[in-house]
Amino acid sequence: METNYTEAERYYQAHKRVKEIKEFYQHLTVYLLCNPIVIIVNLMTSPDYLYFWYSLLGWGVAVVLHGLKAFDRFPFFSKQWEERKIQEFIDKEKGSKKEWE
Template identity: 45%
Template sequence: MAIIMEQFNNDYEKYQKAHKQVQEIKGFYTHLFTYIIVMIGLIFINLRYSPQYLWFLWSMAGWGIGLIFHGMKAFNYTPFLGKNWEEQKIKEYMDEEKNKRSKYE
């Protein structure tokens, strides 16, 4: 019975992680769609009313940087800290805490 419950918990945990990942990707695509629509509007306004200075590029660049980081997070692309860095750090801190507790017992 314990083995069945453990398997259920593992499957549920995997499902939760997958669901969270899908929600992240969905959020990224919503963000991307909004970015495209707003940028089209800003480009139109800029070219229509003040074509001598292309100020929309500043908005495009600033928001674009945020969009890139959102995409990197949504698709688990972390070139700076490596794959599974966060999980490894969590495990490391949990092991440290476990070792501290076992010292005092």
């Protein structure tokens, strides 16, 4: 029975990972479609002041961070860090229950 649980858990994790990557590509697509519009509007309405850089840089940083997280390349808060933190909270919870008993 343990094998089925492990297999189900692996499937769930793989499904979750695919969903994260898909959401990143959607985010990237919206970024690539919207920013040319922002650039055109900026150049047509106020060519003396180029404010589209704020959108490109600000949103671009968000896209890069999203990509790092989706592809598990984020130097901080990696899966190993998450597992350590989860275990830490579980151990802390067990310790506090023993104090009450």
